[in-house]
Amino acid sequence: MKMEVDQDLCISCGACVDVCPEVFGWNNDDKAKVSVDEIPQEYDDSSHEAAEGCPTNAIREI
Numbered sequence: 001m002k003m004e005v006d007q008d009l010c011i012s013c014g015a016c017v018d019v020c021p022e023v024f025g026w027n028n029d030d031k032a033k034v035s036v037d038e039i040p041q042e043y044d045d046s047s048h049e050a051a052e053g054c055p056t057n058a059i060r061e062i
């Protein structure tokens with residue numbers, strides 16, 4: 001499973017990084033990014049939780 005962060009929608013609130021730091025990090029523009037190519041199965045739940053908690057729905061599965 002893969003996810004991506006829509007850079008135009010991300011408001012840099014940090015919620016996803018708080019919920020699932022193993023998958024989400026920051027890029028050079030201080031927007032969130034997915035820092036792994038394929039999301040390990042053990043982070044399936046927490047990455048989905050992060051996506052659902054994103055206030056701007058910037059995170060989507062691809």
Ligand code: SF4
Nearest residue numbers: 010011013014016054
């Ligand atoms: S939760 Fe959404 S808006 Fe907040 S940093 Fe993550 S991707 Fe950006």
